[in-house]
Amino acid sequence: MTDTLSQQIPTNLQNILEIARPIAWGASDILRSYYRGEPKTGDLNIEEKKGGPVTAADLAVNHYIVAHLQQAIDDEDFGYLTEETYDPRTGKLPQSWVWIIDPLDGTRDFIDKTGEYAIHIALTYQGKLVLALVAIPEAEKLYYATLGGGTFVETADGSNTQLQVSTRSNLEDLTLVASRTHRDDRFDALLKRLSLTKQKLVGSVGCKVTNILEQNADVYISLSGKSAPKDWDMAAPELILTEAGGKFTHVDGTPLRYNHGDVSQWGCLIASNGHCHDTLCSEAEKLLAELDKD
Template sequence: MDIDIARVCAIARAAGEAIMEIYAGEFNVELKGDQSPLTCADKASHQVISAGLKRNFPEIPILSEEGAEISFDERRGWERFWLVDPLDGTKEFIKRNGEFTVNIALIEAGQPVLGVVYVPVQEKLYWGIEGQGAWLQTGRGEPCPVRVRNPDPAAGLKVVMSRSHPSPELAAYLEKIRVAEAVSVGSSLKLCVVAEGLADIYPRLGPTMEWDTAAGHAVAVAAGARVTTPGGEPLCYNKQNLLNPHFIVAPPGLELPRV
């Protein structure tokens, strides 16, 4: 891997600092065309990340949720690119519950091979690199490796699910497995919770976009998880339509029911 992960982490932290300056005061909320919320913190984070990535990695293109529209005709030829969600969990930001993240992923051949997820309120920084592992750093402390756990389905699974986007499909799916505990979490933190071994499974049976999941996907896979569609296919990126299919994050070898 020719990417200096420390530089990517520094960019994510700088974006988090820009978000926190706005989080500490009053801010307005706009609605985008799809009726999803947008704040000046989303825009500020996007500016910090875009400038940082262009300065440090000028040869790699960027696809950001808050960036300009880039046609599929242009990006279909990208061998590698940055996929960014400057503020994932804008609804959590507006609620001021702290469960929002900065997401930066490197995509190669349709798969996230590096991911950084920063949680500004908690000062928690997750990162994962394909074939090298995943880590968590809290504050400026020593980074610790993280790894998925191996659950016993007979004893029940700890399930993490969306705080702001429940779905009837998820409710029906949970009836098919033995659930020991279910917790609701915002943003890409759900993937990181599985990566850290604090939950066993994250079934997402509702809409997400590629930038919502890419960085957490990289962290989870580097920590030993699998991220697949309910049919077992890999979750792929840089599709013509950037909407993700349903997917499930779980340890390998865990037998799960069909959706």
């Protein structure tokens, strides 16, 4: 592989996407079998850890994705940054190409049987997102995007449809998609002061962003507190959103960074359909400054 991104995208990304799509579908099948308690997969073996619960399903799907990618793409230029194998002592991975993987986004929703869980698979080149897949197993849908290639949704029957975010541009018309549980008083205070009265409660980041892609919502806000979302929470959802016309940035408008040593995405992150993004960021930044003074 050469070191010029522009030379890689036209051919190699499409080839890699053709490899990754069936892997994402296979991972979805594994998660659904665990979700339904099918005998062949066994017990969930739930462990409560510092960062949240981990199940046998998380570990099985992580192994499946990484093993199949490594088998199909036997190239030392590719690194793997996954939720289940990440070691903070490792720091930034040295490879030019890095897979960022969350085998089960929304583990709590998976355990609680809300159906709102997802699989995230993203590929970066020198820290830049270039390919992403977000699978929603219970909906039997796979959302995928390549840099400059748009966002598509594939259904179980094999049909593919290109997606675009909504064109809603007035703040009062926008619907915010938010978590049921990952929120605190500061976050609730921010939402109360923003001009976003319509809210939709959805689990997992992948499900939230795909709601924006399906035009069922327009805005998602993440505000870190004692902890923060990680690279694998945001990477794949970011690219499928931006390639469909949306925006995903820090509240000050700066882009998200990946594989730079600290996997925590601290601060306030805003994802939107893009039409009011700058206004939303400006308003949220001002309100957060006021809340921090109180």
